[in-house]
Amino acid sequence: xxxxxxxxxxxxxxxxxxxxxxxxxxxxxxxxxxxxxxxxxxxxxxxxxxxxxxxxxxxxxxxxxxxxxxxxxxxxxxxx
Numbered sequence: 001x002x003x004x005x006x007x008x009x010x011x012x013x014x015x016x017x018x019x020x021x022x023x024x025x026x027x028x029x030x031x032x033x034x035x036x037x038x039x040x041x042x043x044x045x046x047x048x049x050x051x052x053x054x055x056x057x058x059x060x061x062x063x064x065x066x067x068x069x070x071x072x073x074x075x076x077x078x079x080x
Contacts, residue, residue, distance in 0.1 A: 003029055003037055007044045011051070 001009075006029045009022040030041045 001025060001029065003033065003041055003044075006041070007048065010045075010048050 006022070006026050009018075009025060013019040013022040026041065026045065030038055033041060
């Protein structure tokens, strides 16, 4: 598999199995690559990590919005 395909597989992975497979492929490619290709793979893996972090932050923000909307829809608690 070409190094560009390896990186694309990381971004395309959407199940636990496909994530593991893509990560294993990345590691195998990295270990078998020249120094310059290793540098490329490390840089792209770092970018991928930033992408995952950004996606996680977006998901967290959306979840907080949904929870806030849900809380706003709940009837007021009776006060005794």
